Amino acid sequence: MINRWKLPDLGVGLGLRTVHYRSILEHSPPVGWFEIISENYMHTAGKPLYYLDRIAEQYPLVMHGVSMSIGGTDPLDRDYLGELKKLRDRVQARWVSDHLCWTGVAGKNTHDLLPMPYTEESLAHVVQRVREVQDFLDGPIALENPSTYVEFRASTMTEWEFLGRLAKEADCGILLDVNNVFVSSFNHGFDPNDYLAGIPWDRVVQFHVAGHTNNGTHAVDTHIGPVIDDVWRLLGKARAQAKSSILLEWDAEIPTFEETWAEALRAREFVADLGELGEQAKTPEVTS
Amino acid sequence: MSEARLDRKPAPDVGGAQEELLHERASATPMRERAERAHVDVDTSAIAGAETLPAVSAPLRSLQEWFAAVVTFPASLDDGSAMAEWPVERVLTRGPQLSARERLGVYHYAYRARLVECLIDDYPGLNYAIGEDAFDALAGAYIVRHPSRHPSLNGYGQHLASFVRDEYVTEAFSTSFAHDLARLEWALVEVLHAAAAPTLSLEALQAVPPTQWAGARLPKADTLRLLRFTHPVNAFFQAFRHDKSPTIPSPEPSVTAVYRHGWTLWRMDLTPAMARVLEALFAGATLGEALGKIETDESDEASVEEASRNVMAWFREWVSGGFFGRIDVGG
Numbered sequence: 001m002i003n004r005w006k007l008p009d010l011g012v013g014l015g016l017r018t019v020h021y022r023s024i025l026e027h028s029p030p031v032g033w034f035e036i037i038s039e040n041y042m043h044t045a046g047k048p049l050y051y052l053d054r055i056a057e058q059y060p061l062v063m064h065g066v067s068m069s070i071g072g073t074d075p076l077d078r079d080y081l082g083e084l085k086k087l088r089d090r091v092q093a094r095w096v097s098d099h100l101c102w103t104g105v106a107g108k109n110t111h112d113l114l115p116m117p118y119t120e121e122s123l124a125h126v127v128q129r130v131r132e133v134q135d136f137l138d139g140p141i142a143l144e145n146p147s148t149y150v151e152f153r154a155s156t157m158t159e160w161e162f163l164g165r166l167a168k169e170a171d172c173g174i175l176l177d178v179n180n181v182f183v184s185s186f187n188h189g190f191d192p193n194d195y196l197a198g199i200p201w202d203r204v205v206q207f208h209v210a211g212h213t214n215n216g217t218h219a220v221d222t223h224i225g226p227v228i229d230d231v232w233r234l235l236g237k238a239r240a241q242a243k244s245s246i247l248l249e250w251d252a253e254i255p256t257f258e259e260t261w262a263e264a265l266r267a268r269e270f271v272a273d274l275g276e277l278g279e280q281a282k283t284p285e286v287t288s
Numbered sequence: 289m290s291e292a293r294l295d296r297k298p299a300p301d302v303g304g305a306q307e308e309l310l311h312e313r314a315s316a317t318p319m320r321e322r323a324e325r326a327h328v329d330v331d332t333s334a335i336a337g338a339e340t341l342p343a344v345s346a347p348l349r350s351l352q353e354w355f356a357a358v359v360t361f362p363a364s365l366d367d368g369s370a371m372a373e374w375p376v377e378r379v380l381t382r383g384p385q386l387s388a389r390e391r392l393g394v395y396h397y398a399y400r401a402r403l404v405e406c407l408i409d410d411y412p413g414l415n416y417a418i419g420e421d422a423f424d425a426l427a428g429a430y431i432v433r434h435p436s437r438h439p440s441l442n443g444y445g446q447h448l449a450s451f452v453r454d455e456y457v458t459e460a461f462s463t464s465f466a467h468d469l470a471r472l473e474w475a476l477v478e479v480l481h482a483a484a485a486p487t488l489s490l491e492a493l494q495a496v497p498p499t500q501w502a503g504a505r506l507p508k509a510d511t512l513r514l515l516r517f518t519h520p521v522n523a524f525f526q527a528f529r530h531d532k533s534p535t536i537p538s539p540e541p542s543v544t545a546v547y548r549h550g551w552t553l554w555r556m557d558l559t560p561a562m563a564r565v566l567e568a569l570f571a572g573a574t575l576g577e578a579l580g581k582i583e584t585d586e587s588d589e590a591s592v593e594e595a596s597r598n599v600m601a602w603f604r605e606w607v608s609g610g611f612f613g614r615i616d617v618g619g
Contacts, residue, residue, distance in 0.1 A: 043440040045483030046511075047551055067439035073349040080439045105352045109436040110360060110399050114352075122348050149394040150380045152351065153343030187391075189384040217385040218394065 001242050003173065005140050007095055007205045010060055010245040012264050012274070017250070021051045023257035028058060031261060035247050038065035038096070042083045056091040062206070062245075063088055064175075065098040067109065070133065070143065071116045071126050072102035081136050088137070095205060097142040097175045100126070100163060117152035118162040123169070130170035142173030142205045147183040147212070147221035159184065160198030167203040174199065176242075177208035178234040179221065179249075186219040192234055196241070204242040209235050209267070210249040223251035226263050229270075236270035246271070338377035339388075354379065359395040362432045368396070403431045403444065410445040411473045413525045417536055418461040426466075429456060442481060449474060465536055468517040472525055475513040475546040476553055482511045487549075487610035493603070496617055502576030506569045506612040512547040514558075514566055522557050549610040556609070561591035562602055566611070 002009075011032030014020075023029070034055060041052050055061070067080060088096055101113040116122050133141055145163055157165075167174050176199060178192075185192040209232065211225035227248070235246065248264035268274045344351070354372055361368025369376050369389065380388040404427045408415050415423040426448075433455065434447050449470035452463050487509045496504060508514070520537050522544040527534035543563035545556045558566065561582050568578035582595045606612065 039440045040442075043438070043442050044481040046479075046481040046548070048481075050484070050551055073352055077439060083439075102352060104436075105349075105356045107437050108356065108360070109438060110356065111402055111436060111441060112359075112395060112398055114355060114359075114395065117348065117351055119348070125348055150388065150391040151383075153379060153381055154345050154351065187383055218383070218391070220394070 001201050003205045003242065003244060004202045005173065005205065007140075007173070008245070009243050010062075010094065012267050013060075013062070013245060013247045014260060014264055015064075015247060015249040015251070016052075016055065016061075017254055017260075018051075019254050020257040020260065021055070025051075025054055027257075029257065029261060031059060031264075033060040033062060033094070033245065033247075035062045035064050035249075036091075038063045038084055038087060039067050041087055041091075042080075052091060061091045061093050062247075063091070063093040063096045064144075065096065066111070066113065067103055068098040068133065069101070069103040069109075070098060070129050071100065071114075071122065072105065073125070074105060074107065076129060076132055076136075078136075081133065085137055095140070095142060095173070096137060097144055097173070097206065099146045100143045100166070101146050113146040115146070115148040115150055115152070116162070118155040118157045118159060119152075120156065123157075123162060123165060126166055127170040130166070130172045134170070134172065140171065140173050140205075142175040143167075144175035144177050144208065145180050145184070146177075147180040147187075147219075149187055149218060149220075151188055158190070158194075158198065160195045164198050164200050164203075167200055172203070173205040174203045175206045175208060176204050176238055177210070178238055179208060179210040179212055179227065179231045182228075182231050182234060183212050183219040183221050186214070193237075196234070196238055199238075199241070201241040204238070204244050206244050207235055207238060207242075207246045208249055209246065210251075223249045224253050227266065232266060232270040235267065236272070239271045239274075243273070246274075338375040339382065341375075341378050344374045344378045351379065355395075358392065359399050360435065361396070362400075362428065365389065365393050365396040400428065400431060403427070403436065403441075406441045407445050407448065410477050411448065411470060413473055413528045414448075414466060414469050416528055417469060417524070418466060422458070422460040425460070426452065426456060426458070442477075445477070446474060462536060464539070465519045465521070468519045468521040469525065471515055472517070472521050472544060472546065472555075475515055476555075479511055479513060479546055479548045479553055482548065485510055485613065487511070488607055488612040488614050490604065490607050493607050493615060496615060500617045502574060503618055504575045505572065505616040506575065507572075507614065507616070508570040509547070509610050509613045511549070512545060512611050514563070514570065515544050515546065516563070517542045517544065520557075522555050526555070545609075545611070547609055547611060549608075554609065559591075559594065561595050564591075565595070565599075565602070566606070569612075 013033035013035060014031055016034040016036045036052065041048050065084065084096065099113045101116065103112065103114060104110045130141065143166070145159060163174060166172065181192045181195045185195065209227045210221065210223045211227055213220045213222040213224060239246065246267050248260070250260050250263070254260065354374060358365065358368040358372050358376070361371065376389045376392055380392060382388050383391050404424060407427045407430065408423070418426070430448055430451055433451060436444055438444070449467050452470055453467040456463060488506065518539050518541060520540050520542045522542060524534050524537055543558045543560070545558055547554050564581050565578045568581045569575070579595065579599065582591050
């Protein structure tokens with residue numbers, strides 16, 4: 001299934017990390033696309049943008065933010081959205097994503113992806129804010145399911161019900177992080193297959209995979225280390241439902257570019273129709 | 289004057305921790321790899337009691353205010369919970385293996401850890417100089433005084449130097465040295481993020497007829513900071529960068545230029561004579577006035593001699609380093 005906005009399948013990509021800048025610029029590796037953390041290139045006019053512009057000349061970019069606070073109850077930050085829009089236009093980002101979460105209250109930013117109570121009130125609130133953001137950005141955004149470590153007693157629906165209804169009612173995209181599905185399922189004791197069964201696949205525009213740390217009592221979304229096979233298998237099931245772009249996130253103890261990219265290409269072992277796409281997607285413009 | 293300061297060779301500030309200035313500090317990666325179970329030192333029967341009480345059903349705003357108050361509470365999560373409107377167990381569920389309080393502890397830990405890591409990224413020299421424990425305590429106090437109010441963490445540490453000088457009381461380290469070092473390290477962050485703009489070239493300088501030099505003005509480039517210190521912090525920082533395990537130096541005045549040129553950051557110590565000329569120029573003086581400063585301000589014959597001997601070399605070096613935004617002649 002192709003998503004309802006016809007956003008392109010860019011193949012396999014990597015989260016752009018500073019330690020790989022030089023390798024990427026020197027060797028132009030055949031990565032399908034890169035995802036950037038939007039805020040790392042906002043509120044700066046210097047060196048980070050210098051690198052970003054050079055990489056944007058060679059690769060499709062997608063922007064992934066962490067500070068929209070779409071579930072927050074402070075007013076939407078119009079200055080932030082304006083900067084986001086400017087960056088999107090500068091690097092010609094294929095789409096913009098953030099997380100189904102809130103990041104702070106009363107003007108204070110915790111810089112964390114804080115969990116929502118899944119209630120009718122929350123849903124109506126987030127639907128309204130997504131519509132406002134999409135109007136402002138003049139296009140759909142995608143929201144990612146974050147890893148969560150708590151659940152609210154006030155919740156009246158599951159996360160996947162909430163996410164599915166949000167995507168339909170606000171007409172927004174889903175960035176389905178299958179590692180987060182796995183981590184949250186471990187922390188809360190649900191079956192990740194139930195999660196996948198509740199996803200409206202025509203809204204899924206992108207997948208995330210990543211490593212995590214299992215502390216025994218709880219799993220933590222650390223983005224460290226290789227992706228475990230259970231998570232790859234979840235990706236395989238999900239990707240069978242939605243032919244959307246795949247991205248590996250690796251954020252701590254980051255290995256060489258070659259090792260990181262080799263890990264991303266493991267997607268081919270678990271995704272039936274991927275073939276050599278990951279290495280051929282250098283110029284992934286969709287032609288019809 | 290220390291030997292290190294006499295060696296005025298500009299030092300490129302590359303590699304090592306410098307590249308970490310471009311760290312994905314806004315990353316979605318939670319700082320939870322060291323997360324442990326939140327310490328629970330409460331009456332467990334009270335927790336069990338709270339779990340049987342009705343769930344809190346409150347507006348989203350109230351739930352978020354409660355959540356933020358507990359996870360950003362500077363002391364323990366239990367203390368934060370005790371101060372909050374509802375016990376944790378009335379708001380959150382128990383998980384398969386952890387209590388509601390232990391689960392919330394993951395967020396409580398992550399909040400502080402993430403901001404401390406951001407400060408360590410920006411102040412690696414200070415973290416080394418005063419030691420990890422003292423830095424952690426300083427960072428903790430800073431986080432309470434200056435919670436982030438911005439979508440980006442790029443500017444989060446901007447108040448650390450003034451905070452350590454004006455508000456932080458400690459006997460663990462010299463706050464005047466820490467203030468100096470924090471200013472140096474923050475200047476590197478500022479220069480890294482400064483907008484790229486044209487700087488004066490040697491060709492443009494040489495195109496100015498010598499008869500007009502005395503009246504020329506040379507405004508500062510945006511990618512340069514000129515800093516006066518009470519300690520030789522650049523020499524200390526340089527030794528730190530080269531893994532030479534420096535010890536905190538005794539007070540001694542120093543002046544350092546921090547600048548970006550060709551996308552590389554540089555640090556360079558300046559002699560007193562050089563500093564006086566540059567400070568005068570950046571304050572708007574003409575070149576003639578700035579050079580005259582050396583002769584009128586000081587009865588320092590060495591400085592006068594140094595200036596007369598080296599002034600052309602100085603300007604070549606400064607212009608090559610992109611110190612000036614442009615040259616304004618006449619008017």
